[in-house]
Amino acid sequence: MGADRVEAGVGGAASEVARGRRPSTTRAAIARLALDLFERNGFDATTVDEIAAAVGISRRTFFRYYSSKRDVVWGEFDAELVRLRDQLMSAPQDEPMMDVVRRAVVATNRFGAGELDELRIRMGLISTVPALVAHSAVRYTEWCEVVADFVAGRVGGSPDDLGPQAVARSALGTAMAAFACWAQHETDDLTGEVDGAFRLLADGFDEDRLRLWVHRDPASRMSGA
Amino acid sequence: MGADRVEAGVGGAASEVARGRRPSTTRAAIARLALDLFERNGFDATTVDEIAAAVGISRRTFFRYYSSKRDVVWGEFDAELVRLRDQLMSAPQDEPMMDVVRRAVVATNRFGAGELDELRIRMGLISTVPALVAHSAVRYTEWCEVVADFVAGRVGGSPDDLGPQAVARSALGTAMAAFACWAQHETDDLTGEVDGAFRLLADGFDEDRLRLWVHRDPASRMSGA
DNA sequence: GACTTTATAGCACTCGATGCCAAAATGGAA
DNA sequence: TTCCATTTTGGCATCGAGTGCTATAAAGTC
Numbered sequence: 001m002g003a004d005r006v007e008a009g010v011g012g013a014a015s016e017v018a019r020g021r022r023p024s025t026t027r028a029a030i031a032r033l034a035l036d037l038f039e040r041n042g043f044d045a046t047t048v049d050e051i052a053a054a055v056g057i058s059r060r061t062f063f064r065y066y067s068s069k070r071d072v073v074w075g076e077f078d079a080e081l082v083r084l085r086d087q088l089m090s091a092p093q094d095e096p097m098m099d100v101v102r103r104a105v106v107a108t109n110r111f112g113a114g115e116l117d118e119l120r121i122r123m124g125l126i127s128t129v130p131a132l133v134a135h136s137a138v139r140y141t142e143w144c145e146v147v148a149d150f151v152a153g154r155v156g157g158s159p160d161d162l163g164p165q166a167v168a169r170s171a172l173g174t175a176m177a178a179f180a181c182w183a184q185h186e187t188d189d190l191t192g193e194v195d196g197a198f199r200l201l202a203d204g205f206d207e208d209r210l211r212l213w214v215h216r217d218p219a220s221r222m223s224g225a
Numbered sequence: 226m227g228a229d230r231v232e233a234g235v236g237g238a239a240s241e242v243a244r245g246r247r248p249s250t251t252r253a254a255i256a257r258l259a260l261d262l263f264e265r266n267g268f269d270a271t272t273v274d275e276i277a278a279a280v281g282i283s284r285r286t287f288f289r290y291y292s293s294k295r296d297v298v299w300g301e302f303d304a305e306l307v308r309l310r311d312q313l314m315s316a317p318q319d320e321p322m323m324d325v326v327r328r329a330v331v332a333t334n335r336f337g338a339g340e341l342d343e344l345r346i347r348m349g350l351i352s353t354v355p356a357l358v359a360h361s362a363v364r365y366t367e368w369c370e371v372v373a374d375f376v377a378g379r380v381g382g383s384p385d386d387l388g389p390q391a392v393a394r395s396a397l398g399t400a401m402a403a404f405a406c407w408a409q410h411e412t413d414d415l416t417g418e419v420d421g422a423f424r425l426l427a428d429g430f431d432e433d434r435l436r437l438w439v440h441r442d443p444a445s446r447m448s449g450a
Numbered sequence: 451g452a453c454t455t456t457a458t459a460g461c462a463c464t465c466g467a468t469g470c471c472a473a474a475a476t477g478g479a480a
Numbered sequence: 481t482t483c484c485a486t487t488t489t490g491g492c493a494t495c496g497a498g499t500g501c502t503a504t505a506a507a508g509t510c
Contacts, residue, residue, distance in 0.1 A: 020487025021475040047465065058490045063467065097432040130363055137362035138355050155432060157439035162406040166422045167430050169398030177390035184385070197391045204429030205392050207322040207380060214382035245456025246506040272496065283459045288498065 027065050027076075030055050034072045035121060043073075043129045070135040073125050077139055081146055084108045088150040097154050101147065101171055102198035109175075109194055116188075123183040127176075140176070144168040174201045252290050252301075255280050259297045260346055268298075268354040295360040298350050302364055306371055309333045313375040322379050326372065326396055327423035334400075334419055341415070348408035352401070365401070369393040399426045 033054045037046045048069055052062045066072050087104035111119055126132045147168035148159040155163055178193040200209065258279045262271045273294055277287045291297050312329035320328075336344055351357045372393035373384040380388055403418040412418060425434065 017477075018487090019477050019485080021489070023488065048467090049465090060468095060491070061489055064488080067467090069466070097435075098430055133362050133366060134359040137358050137360075141358060151435070155435040155439060160406070160409070161439065162402060162418060162422055163425070163435045163438045165402035165406060166399050166425060167435070169402045170395040170426055170430070171398075173394030173396075173398040174391045177387060177394045181385070181387045181390060193387060197387055200388070200391060201395060202429050204427050205323055205395070210322075210376070210380040210388045210392070213388045214380060214386065242508080243456090244454080244508050246458070248457065273498090274496085285460070285499095286458055289457080292498090294497070 024061075025055055025057055025065070030057075030062065030065055031072050031075055035118070038073070038125060039121060043069075043125060044131065068135075070132055073122055073132055074135075074139055075122065080108055081142055084143070085146045085149075088146065096202075097151065097167075098198070098202035101150070101167075102195065102202060105171065105175055105198060106191055106195050109179075110191060116190075120183055123179055127180045127183060140172055144172050147171050170201060171198070174198055249286075250280055250282055250290070255282075255287065255290050256297050256300055260343065260350075263298070263350060264346055268294075268350055268357065293360075295357055298347055298357055299360075299364055300347065305333055306367055309368070310371050310374075313371065321427075322376065322392075323423070323427035326375070326392075327420065327427060330396070330400055330423060331416055331420050334404075335416060341413070345408050348404050352405040352408060361401075365397055369397050372396050395426060396423070399423055 030051070034046070034051045037051060037054060048062055049059050051069075051072075052059045055062070084104055087107050088100060091100040091104070126136050144165075145159065145168070148164040151164035151167045152159040152161065157163065159165075159168075174197045175194060178190070178197045182190045182193050196213075200206075200213075203209065255276065259271070259276045262276060262279060273287055274284050276294075276297075277284045280287070309329055312332050313325060316325040316329070351361050369390075370384065370393070373389040376389035376392045377384040377386065382388065384390075384393075399422045400419065403415075403422040406412070407415045407418045421438075425431075425438075428434070
């Protein structure tokens with residue numbers, strides 16, 4: 001609680017000595033309490049006033065920490081985009097394009113055991129509550145842009161061209177499928193789901209290979225090239 | 226203007242003689258005027274009051290024709306879902322799965338020359354305005370379910386399994402990419418865009434073949450298997 | 451003309467979100 | 481200490497989307 005001085009905004013070096021009134025809370029603290037309310041009473045039934053009251057801040061102040069109620073569920077998504085871009089850009093030039101994408105997506109979606117529970121709550125909400133499903137499209141668009149930039153860098157042309165866009169949005173679809181399945185099923189192997197799905201995508205969703213997937217354990221899926 | 230009696234709701238046989246007060250407008254008429262305002266002043270800057278005023282109805286009545294401002298842009302999307310399902314289900318069993326998907330998507334997205342202008346406005350808005358991008362996720366989820374049902378029918382298992390979900394969401398991504406590119410570029414060949422993109426998806430986004438796409442006319446794209 | 455049915459207009463209300471401004475809290479300088 | 485610059489906060493007013501409720505208008509039927 002008595003941390004030296006908390007940064008409310010996104011990254012940014014705390015080089016200068018802090019002046020002015022201290023922030024009365026943090027994004028993380030708000031998210032914790034809000035997710036709690038969402039889980040208990042539902043996302044739609046929880047008003048911003050209730051969240052603000054729970055945190056002990058005013059309604060107006062809430063909107064200074066999160067620009068919308070939906071953003072709370074998304075947490076620090078921007079940071080993950082940076083990681084994804086780094087992963088894609090740092091791949092060797094001779095590595096096949098779709099391999100790079102698969103590895104990058106898998107790498108940016110490794111989570112510690114401690115994070116998995118909260119992640120499952122977040123992903124459950126995101127893929128269930130209509131308002132959040134809707135909002136996800138906006139956030140995922142940014143994700144797509146990162147992938148499209150990478151693909152355009154590989155095959156030439158603009159990231160807005162059909163090729164890069166098709167690859168990026170299909171990759172997104174594949175990742176979403178893996179996440180949604182992981183969030184609602186009993187599987188603990190998120191990495192395996194993502195990796196396997198992207199191997200299928202890379203090879204073009206062969207009907208026979210898909211058939212092999214049904215009722216197979218994740219381990220056997222990874223064997224397919 | 227003096228049509229016999231217009232149906233405001235979705236399909237539904239007008240078997241009975243119409244009783245009660247006549248609807249003062251139609252969904253299509255509202256959409257026409259609303260899209261006009263969206264194009265001129267922007268989607269967000271256009272209020273429901275303005276649309277209602279333009280149509281000559283009250284704000285409250287607007288919401289009886291469309292359940293939200295966003296829905297106006299989507300028009301009659303439900304009907305297209307039915308067509309898609311029909312296309313998928315009526316395909317011969319021995320036709321390769323991804324061929325069926327491609328043909329079905331192409332078939333459900335053929336439009337007459339008269340419709341193309343309005344469609345371009347719609348798709349431009351849908352893939353540009355954040356509020357509509359968001360809403361699209363909800364509508365597209367229904368689209369995905371149709372495809373996932375078909376894939377599950379082919380390869381076995383549940384539509385909620387990773388395989389069907391990955392195929393469905395990737396197909397959606399591919400279709401979205403084709404539409405977005407067509408909406409913002411000069412190309413008139415929507416069918417070619419969709420068909421070409423799905424051929425790429427079916428084969429797994431081969432890097433070399435993607436490279437051939439850059440700065441190529443649509444006709445040459447279709448030659449690739 | 452009375453009755454039923456359907457569509458409409460208008461009002462009140464909730465809730466998310468934004469702009470504006472005054473007040474509180476903090477550190478530094480006079 | 482006092483004044484000042486800086487930053488956060490809270491309250492207020494406001495807008496706009498969306499919903500529930502009710503009275504009324506328009507149409508057909510008996």
